[in-house]
Amino acid sequence: MRKLLVPAAVLTLMAPSLALAQAAPGSVQGTVDVTGVVSSQCQISVSSAVINIPELSDVTGGATAGQLAPGTVNGQRATLAGFCIGAASTMQAQAFPIVSTGVGALPSGFTTRVDYTATATVHPILGDISATGSSLSAAPGTPVTVGAFSSDIDVTLSNASSNGAKLISGPYQGSVDVTLTPAS
Amino acid sequence: MKAPLMRTAAILAGLSLGLAAAGAASAQTAQPQPANFPVHGETPQLCIVGNPQLGSGGLVNFLSLNGTTLRIDRLADSRTLATQAASADVTFAAMCNFPHRVVLESQNGGLFRGGSVGQPPPSGFADGVPYTATLTWGPVNASFFVDAAARKDTQLGVAVGLPVAGDLKLHLAIQPGASNLTANAPLIAGVYSDTLFVTLEPQ
Amino acid sequence: MTLSKPLACLALATLLAPVAAHAAPAPATGVVTINANVAPRCEGGTLDGASSTFEMGILIDTSSGLLLNDLSAPPKTLVGAFCNTKSSISIIATPMQAQSFTGAPPVGFTDAIDYTASASGWTPTAATFTTDAASNPAALQTRDAAFTGDITVEVSNFTPVGGVALRPVADPNYLGTVIVTLAAVS
Numbered sequence: 091m092r093k094l095l096v097p098a099a100v101l102t103l104m105a106p107s108l109a110l111a112q113a114a115p116g117s118v119q120g121t122v123d124v125t126g127v128v129s130s131q132c133q134i135s136v137s138s139a140v141i142n143i144p145e146l147s148d149v150t151g152g153a154t155a156g157q158l159a160p161g162t163v164n165g166q167r168a169t170l171a172g173f174c175i176g177a178a179s180t181m182q183a184q185a186f187p188i189v190s191t192g193v194g195a196l197p198s199g200f201t202t203r204v205d206y207t208a209t210a211t212v213h214p215i216l217g218d219i220s221a222t223g224s225s226l227s228a229a230p231g232t233p234v235t236v237g238a239f240s241s242d243i244d245v246t247l248s249n250a251s252s253n254g255a256k257l258i259s260g261p262y263q264g265s266v267d268v269t270l271t272p273a274s
Numbered sequence: 275m276k277a278p279l280m281r282t283a284a285i286l287a288g289l290s291l292g293l294a295a296a297g298a299a300s301a302q303t304a305q306p307q308p309a310n311f312p313v314h315g316e317t318p319q320l321c322i323v324g325n326p327q328l329g330s331g332g333l334v335n336f337l338s339l340n341g342t343t344l345r346i347d348r349l350a351d352s353r354t355l356a357t358q359a360a361s362a363d364v365t366f367a368a369m370c371n372f373p374h375r376v377v378l379e380s381q382n383g384g385l386f387r388g389g390s391v392g393q394p395p396p397s398g399f400a401d402g403v404p405y406t407a408t409l410t411w412g413p414v415n416a417s418f419f420v421d422a423a424a425r426k427d428t429q430l431g432v433a434v435g436l437p438v439a440g441d442l443k444l445h446l447a448i449q450p451g452a453s454n455l456t457a458n459a460p461l462i463a464g465v466y467s468d469t470l471f472v473t474l475e476p477q
Numbered sequence: 478m479t480l481s482k483p484l485a486c487l488a489l490a491t492l493l494a495p496v497a498a499h500a501a502p503a504p505a506t507g508v509v510t511i512n513a514n515v516a517p518r519c520e521g522g523t524l525d526g527a528s529s530t531f532e533m534g535i536l537i538d539t540s541s542g543l544l545l546n547d548l549s550a551p552p553k554t555l556v557g558a559f560c561n562t563k564s565s566i567s568i569i570a571t572p573m574q575a576q577s578f579t580g581a582p583p584v585g586f587t588d589a590i591d592y593t594a595s596a597s598g599w600t601p602t603a604a605t606f607t608t609d610a611a612s613n614p615a616a617l618q619t620r621d622a623a624f625t626g627d628i629t630v631e632v633s634n635f636t637p638v639g640g641v642a643l644r645p646v647a648d649p650n651y652l653g654t655v656i657v658t659l660a661a662v663s
Contacts, residue, residue, distance in 0.1 A: 146515050170507035172505060313570070320539055
């Protein structure tokens, strides 16, 4: 779990130079203007979730036997939660491929990698907003503006593929990072 | 004197081909399922009888086996004209791969003269010679007495309850003085012969 | 009493909390972890052709009754077999036995035919099994890594059980079986 920097609310006492008021003879007057600023911030209150997929491959036989069965990944869902204050806050999703490690040279026709698309959706008052990321890219997906909201962050998987290759047996792991970036 | 013998009987029983077994199941899933391949063939019913060979018993009063013809040296005594003893052992390489029947068939019913069929011999003369064919084949030992009582086809059939492969043996024996009249009756002149068929066939 | 002196100006310094209020606010990240698995398994492929039966036809030379010495049948192929991990292939065969004949075959005859079966294409050395061999060490072969390919099964070298001079008894159904098994090795 990442440590969050919580910027403290800053209350600035601003006291420009005292103006010499035109006081009534015999009286003095001082002025203090008080202004408060709340900086934009985002927090993730539920910052981790797990999707378990006991069997990735197509066990039904036929032309796609042994390849990824897309239905084992597509539609999988997990829920985080968070909020942002700041009308220009953004969200982005980064999908990391589901891979098996420690396998040596790959025989022809086999792979240890499943690619997919992750979609993160928040629920501000004015309507859902989603950001997507594909594991085919090493970089996060395009950020979207979510503005101020406080809701679940639903993460769903789609578009899964092993690119026509059969999956090597073994444990596999992947992940989706959902990042909220505050902005005012 | 000629005594032509047997014919080869080879019988093939045509049998329908075995049905192909159901297609092999392809092995699937984590539980390996074997792929089955039946191996099928058939052996049809078959009998084979080869050509006669002289057996180990040797020839008595027989000259030779020429092809399928056994020649008697002197059928009749030159003084008395009575039948002289003769014997021969003949073997056939044979086999039947199924339970079958062996049939000995005498075409003439005895050694008879080739011509003058229907004309009785002069009184006191015999015109037919009986003989015995003793068969040894697998578990079978059978004696076939060809009695020359009448000129007609006669046969003896014996069931053989199992497949047999090996030598089918015939011991042919003509008794001295044998005739279809009285013992030691003189034989009218002529060429005496018979044809003996050995057949292996389904029961 | 009049105060003629103006009040001293108080110039208050701007009080600022020592926070990076002017630096960019920090992003927050949540992580969904995906734990998945692919179990070890094999699929034996699909038979190429209509029948899995090796039809050897008439087994004997009809002029002698002896077993033909050139019995052969086209090979059969399992197409698209695969294992997603290390695997073994094994083959076993049973002699062709006359199905209707009962009891012991008579002298000079046999009621069963031995042969050799092989499964090739999966491993560098084919898996082979000979039905009258004292042992068949080559019947099990191993492949170290995942593989996908075709398996070809063949039968050959037919001989009468008990000796080459024995004739097969008549029977319309001499039947043996070859079984080829692919298995994942844990």
